[in-house]
Amino acid sequence: MTSSRPALRLAACLLNVSEARKKDIVERIATAALYDKHGRMLPETTVLNIFSDYDYNRSVITIAATRDQLSTSVVSACVEGFSCIDLSQHQGIHPCLGAIDLVPIYPLSDVSLEDCGHLARGIADEVATRVPGCSLFLFGYADNKEKKQLAEKRKSLGWFKKKTEININDLKVDVGAKPSIRYGITGVGASPYVMNCNVTLVTEDLAAGRQIAVAIRSRTKGGLNGVQAMAFPHNGQIEIACNVESFKDIHGSENTMDKNKYISYCDCGETFVYVSPLQIETQIRKLAMEQGISVAGTALVGFTPQECKRTAEYAIARGLGEFWKKRRENSM
Numbered sequence: 001m002t003s004s005r006p007a008l009r010l011a012a013c014l015l016n017v018s019e020a021r022k023k024d025i026v027e028r029i030a031t032a033a034l035y036d037k038h039g040r041m042l043p044e045t046t047v048l049n050i051f052s053d054y055d056y057n058r059s060v061i062t063i064a065a066t067r068d069q070l071s072t073s074v075v076s077a078c079v080e081g082f083s084c085i086d087l088s089q090h091q092g093i094h095p096c097l098g099a100i101d102l103v104p105i106y107p108l109s110d111v112s113l114e115d116c117g118h119l120a121r122g123i124a125d126e127v128a129t130r131v132p133g134c135s136l137f138l139f140g141y142a143d144n145k146e147k148k149q150l151a152e153k154r155k156s157l158g159w160f161k162k163k164t165e166i167n168i169n170d171l172k173v174d175v176g177a178k179p180s181i182r183y184g185i186t187g188v189g190a191s192p193y194v195m196n197c198n199v200t201l202v203t204e205d206l207a208a209g210r211q212i213a214v215a216i217r218s219r220t221k222g223g224l225n226g227v228q229a230m231a232f233p234h235n236g237q238i239e240i241a242c243n244v245e246s247f248k249d250i251h252g253s254e255n256t257m258d259k260n261k262y263i264s265y266c267d268c269g270e271t272f273v274y275v276s277p278l279q280i281e282t283q284i285r286k287l288a289m290e291q292g293i294s295v296a297g298t299a300l301v302g303f304t305p306q307e308c309k310r311t312a313e314y315a316i317a318r319g320l321g322e323f324w325k326k327r328r329e330n331s332m
Contacts, residue, residue: 057092064312117141139189
């Protein structure tokens with residue numbers, strides 16, 4: 001008789017760090033995620049992807065692990081990041097508030113949103129202990145007091161302003177010390193999975209790009225549910241950078257949503273949906289054409305939630321902690 005291995009309880013962190021121009025630093029942070037504070041390797045942890053953008057001077061490191069190991073992994077990466085990155089020296093076109101800017105925890109398999117909120121709060125407390133002087137705010141399922149979502153918290157802290165316009169003495173901290181110029185303030189929280197999808201316009205007209213970004217946002221009438229968007233000058237063109245949020249499908253997608261526009265998946269007995277990247281590109285292409293602008297292409301940063309789950313299971317089963325290197329080799 002053979003016994004099958006029990007299904008892994010998996011969660012992910014798409015760690016956003018305010019560095020992309022020094023590859024060695026970004027990879028040191030990614031490698032740190034594979035070890036605990038005593039230097040022991042974490043066997044059920046993998047770094048699936050590193051996305052770095054020079055103009056943004058921002059990297060997104062996709063870490064996946066079992067529920068029991070993710071906190072240790074993420075804390076190790078954050079500690080390394082804080083030791084390497086000085087926010088006062090940061091230059092880039094993407095908004096940021098912290099050297100480690102964002103620590104979002106997402107469920108992948110058999111882990112609830114409440115579990116992720118608990119993990120995120122523990123990560124915030126441990127990082128504050130390991131890095132004296134760092135400052136953190138909580139959002140989503142980690143925010144016990146107000147349950148404010150990331151966009152709302154960021155807006156209240158001035159995330160969309162230039163750093164020179166932000167008075168760090170006015171920033172409200174949930175965990176840790178008063179914000180410093182070196183560390184800034186880090187967002188730690190939990191929510192359904194959020195993808196990043198970037199669409200490039202063949203134009204240098206930033207005003208036109210911003211108009212399109214506003215039009216597709218979820219809070220705009222006629223916009224796309226769960227989509228937040230900003231426009232940036234990028235490599236001589238304009239990039240519409242989209243955060244694509246998953247959200248609970250309370251009423252059932254078969255009755256309420258166009259299946260060509262929304263993709264659904266299930267975890268812990270709940271159904272989540274998100275806007276298809278193809279639908280985002282279609283909507284942006286339509287709006288751009290109205291202004292005589294063409295679309296150069298669309299890039300998904302990292303994975304969809306389903307891809308993240310499958311890839312994490314594959315990498316962990318084969319002991320591929322540095323999966324990002326294998327993925328990079330295969331893409332060459």
